Amino acid sequence: MGHVEFKRVTRRFDNGHEALKEVSTEFPEGSMTFLTGHSGAGKSTFLKLLLAADSPTRGSILVNGVDLKGISKRGLARYRRNLGVVFQDHHLLAQRTVYDNVAIPLRVIGMREKDVERRVRAALTGVELIGKEGLYPRHLSTGEQQRVGIARAVVNRPKILLADEPTGNLDPELSRHIMYRFARFNQMGTTVIVASHDVGLIEEMGSRTLCLEQGRIVAEIPARQEGNQAEEHPVAV
Amino acid sequence: MPFRQTDPWPSDTRSAGGWLRDHRRVGGESFYFVSARLGTSLLVWLVVGIALALPAGLWIIQVNMAEVSAGWEGRPGLSVYFDLDATQAEIDDTAAMVGQQGSITQVEVTTQDEALAEFKVYSGLGDSLSLLGENPLPASMRALLTPGVVTAELDRLAAQIGKREGVAEVVVEKTWLERLNDLSAVVRRLGLMLGVLFGIGAILVTASSVRLAIEARLEELRVLKLVGATSGQIRRPFLYFGALYGFGGGVIAAMLIALTLLILEPPLTSLLGSYQRELNLSGFDPLFLLWLLAAGSLLGVIGSMVAVRQRLSRLEVL
Numbered sequence: 351m352g353h354v355e356f357k358r359v360t361r362r363f364d365n366g367h368e369a370l371k372e373v374s375t376e377f378p379e380g381s382m383t384f385l386t387g388h389s390g391a392g393k394s395t396f397l398k399l400l401l402a403a404d405s406p407t408r409g410s411i412l413v414n415g416v417d418l419k420g421i422s423k424r425g426l427a428r429y430r431r432n433l434g435v436v437f438q439d440h441h442l443l444a445q446r447t448v449y450d451n452v453a454i455p456l457r458v459i460g461m462r463e464k465d466v467e468r469r470v471r472a473a474l475t476g477v478e479l480i481g482k483e484g485l486y487p488r489h490l491s492t493g494e495q496q497r498v499g500i501a502r503a504v505v506n507r508p509k510i511l512l513a514d515e516p517t518g519n520l521d522p523e524l525s526r527h528i529m530y531r532f533a534r535f536n537q538m539g540t541t542v543i544v545a546s547h548d549v550g551l552i553e554e555m556g557s558r559t560l561c562l563e564q565g566r567i568v569a570e571i572p573a574r575q576e577g578n579q580a581e582e583h584p585v586a587v
Numbered sequence: 588m589p590f591r592q593t594d595p596w597p598s599d600t601r602s603a604g605g606w607l608r609d610h611r612r613v614g615g616e617s618f619y620f621v622s623a624r625l626g627t628s629l630l631v632w633l634v635v636g637i638a639l640a641l642p643a644g645l646w647i648i649q650v651n652m653a654e655v656s657a658g659w660e661g662r663p664g665l666s667v668y669f670d671l672d673a674t675q676a677e678i679d680d681t682a683a684m685v686g687q688q689g690s691i692t693q694v695e696v697t698t699q700d701e702a703l704a705e706f707k708v709y710s711g712l713g714d715s716l717s718l719l720g721e722n723p724l725p726a727s728m729r730a731l732l733t734p735g736v737v738t739a740e741l742d743r744l745a746a747q748i749g750k751r752e753g754v755a756e757v758v759v760e761k762t763w764l765e766r767l768n769d770l771s772a773v774v775r776r777l778g779l780m781l782g783v784l785f786g787i788g789a790i791l792v793t794a795s796s797v798r799l800a801i802e803a804r805l806e807e808l809r810v811l812k813l814v815g816a817t818s819g820q821i822r823r824p825f826l827y828f829g830a831l832y833g834f835g836g837g838v839i840a841a842m843l844i845a846l847t848l849l850i851l852e853p854p855l856t857s858l859l860g861s862y863q864r865e866l867n868l869s870g871f872d873p874l875f876l877l878w879l880l881a882a883g884s885l886l887g888v889i890g891s892m893v894a895v896r897q898r899l900s901r902l903e904v905l
Contacts, residue, residue, distance in 0.1 A: 401813070403904040414595040424817060425594040431815030432596050443807050455814040457612065460605020506814070509596065 352509035352541035359409035369395035382536040387562035393545035434503030438515035449483035473501040617827035635836025638785035640843040645778035650870040652771040673753030793890025833887020837880035
C-alpha cells in the first residue's frame, strides 16, 4: 500500500526562497493525482520531497504513517525500492542497453537473473519496446527513451509512481498514450502522482488535480466520476 | 512504550542469495571495466607494482643477508699486543680482567715464545729466525665477544684495556660480517620506511584512479541511489576496482622482483663463491607471493575506500 500525507510542509532554501509553504494534503492509497502549476510553482520540489532526495524545512511527510524524516539510511533505500520515478529527461544510462537500464531496480534487490529477464521482458512488452532490448538509448527516439524510463519505473511493481513532467518533450498523441498508461498502472493499485503543466491533457484524464502557485495549493479539482480513463484509451501494460 | 514504525514497508528484506548474486555480478562487471580500459589499468598496475616491489625487494635482500651472516663462524673481537718488556704478571692481570667481562666469551693469550714458534711455522723461515738473537714478537691476547654485543661496548672495553700497564696496542676487530649485520639492519629499516611511504603512494594512486572511475559513473550512481541501492551496493564496484588494481600491482611487483633476482644472480654467485659460499636465495616463495598479492589488494581497497568516502558521501539522487 502507498498512502501519502503532507502535513504543513514548508521547504525554504538557503537564499530564503520558499518553494513550498505550509502544504497539507493527502494521497490515498491507489489514487491518481496531478500536480499542476507554472514553472517554479513547487511541483518538482514536491516530488523531490516525496522521493526523500530533499527534506522539508518544517512539517512532515508521512508514507503509510511513517515520517520520512525518521527513516534510517537502509530504510530509505528500502523506501525507494517501492517507488517508481519517471523524469522528463529520462535519466537513462547511455552506456547500458535498454534491457540493462530496465533491469537496474531488479538487480538492486538481488533478483535472480532468470526472473529479471522475465520481468524486464514483461515491462518492455507493456511499453511496446520488445525487440529493442539490445539497443542503446542513443538509438531510440525521444518517445521510446521515455517509454524505457517508464518501464524502468514500473518493472519493480512500485507502490507509488512519481512522474515529473513525463510528457514535456513528447508530441500530443504520445503524451496522451503515456498518461493513459499511468492511469492503467493506477488501476492496478499503484498510487500515482504526476507533475505536469499540460492542462488540456490533465482535464482530459479527469483525475484529481492539485494546482500549485508560489508554493501553495491554491485549488483542488476532485476526480471526475464518470468513465474510466484507462479503458477509454486502452494500452497494453 | 508503544512500538514506533520507522519504515513504510518494513517487510522488504534482501536474501543472502541476493547479496551473493550482487557480489558476483559487480565482481564480473568490475573485472570487465578494468580489462576494457587496459591502458589505464596497466599504468595503475605499474605504479602500484613499483611501489610494492621496492620495499618487498628490500625485504628479500635483508632476509638473505641475515641468512648469510647466520651461517658464518666469524665473530667480532679484540686483539691486545703487549710491550716487549711487559712482565708475565702484567699480561696475566690484563687477561684476567678481560676474562671477567660479561661480554667476553673466550680469552686466549699467546706468549712471545709461542708467537715466534707460530711465525716460524707459517712463514717457512724455520731455524733461520734463531739468528736474530732476541725474540722481536710481542706477547698478545685475543678476546672473542659474546654474540649480540654492540660495537659501542667493544670500544669502551678497548679504551679501558689500552690504559693498563704493559699494553702496547689494542686492535678492535670488526669483521665484515658485523658490517654486514649493520647493513642488514639499515636495509630492514629502510625497507620499513619505504614500505610505509610507498604504501601511502599506492593508496593515493589507487584512490585517484578509483575517483576517476566514480566521476565517469556518477549518473549511474545517481540512478542506483534513486532505485534504492544501499550505500554498500553503491560502494561495492569501486572496492572491487581497488582490489583489482592492487592485486594487479602485486603481480607486477612479483614480476619485477623475480626479474631483479634473475639479473643479480650471476654476480652474487661469483661474489659468494670467492668466500667459499653458495648462493641460496630465499624469501621469494609462494608465501611471499601470497603476502605480496594480499598486501597489494588491501592497499587497493584502502585507496578505493578513501576515494569513495570523499566522493560518494556528497552524492545526490538528482
